Amino acid sequence: MWRVVVIEICQASLEDAKELLAIYAPYVEETAITFEYEVPSLDDFRERMKHIMRFYPYLVAKKDGVILGYAYAYAFHERAAYQWLAEVTIYLAKAARGKGLGRKLYEELEAYLKQMGVLNLNACIASTSKEDAHLTNASQKFHEALGYHLVVCFHKTGYKFERWYDMIWMEKALGEHPTPPKALRSFQEILGEER
Template identity: 65%
Template structure:
């Protein structure tokens, strides 16, 4: 297997949506109930990738997963924080692809000037066919730490699930900081 990490292209949307559809229909990893339309998903990709990195992992042209960062909060003082998201093809999990995607994502975010990387993760006290705590363990292995828990905040498959926030510091927090750059400005320099 020769994994290639690259920037997303709008033409990837159907493959990425197919990966995401599994999580909508079969898991409580996302609290979304309905699979978005292709047009809506393309719009999400365009909106996010206009400023933040949106990466695809592929092997010989087959997309195995994707990861992206997005705005943590729209207010100006949060500019140095971003939220990370990763989804892998159900058949590609456990092969280190998520780690590769996050490493590349973090490298790009550091170049942008992002200091805090946050992850919003569904969790449960009682693992079931729809949700294990694998995502939390994955993030812990990458250096994220738990910073908050919201109890029974998501209802899916007739079950209440918790939601946690995890964070990882990507840089030093100093009194004087440079403005955040778009990923496109970083790729050009």
């Protein structure tokens, strides 16, 4: 008998914070994907979510009610002229990696950002010239497969696990850059229009 696997992608809620933090914690403790040394407290993580969710999408992917990953966007920089740029981030549970879930999450995130009026996406990614147990360049390859291109590499910027890692920025344009650009709308406005 065949079983249809349905992945639901929806807006995160603050009640998801504990599950999301459980996905994030191994990235902090076991990898150089994030340059954080300590896993944030649940309260701190929830505050980060709250800050992002005021304006930007914060999405989760669920299968049978269990969260397998999350992706979100946030302001690239606080200066007004940068408002049409967003930085994007994604984290997947270990068992969910390599199955196309990341692509689905990012495609949904990008669709919302495009509706908001965001024109460029930027991803800050840990990188290495020599892969090891703490960092491969899988994130760079993932972003390349989704149309991102390398913009810059900062060498030896993050020190973790007794070695130096590079940091790269990758970029993807979501469309034309009109002059003047359309006013940016919040994710909440987009959701209101969908109802």
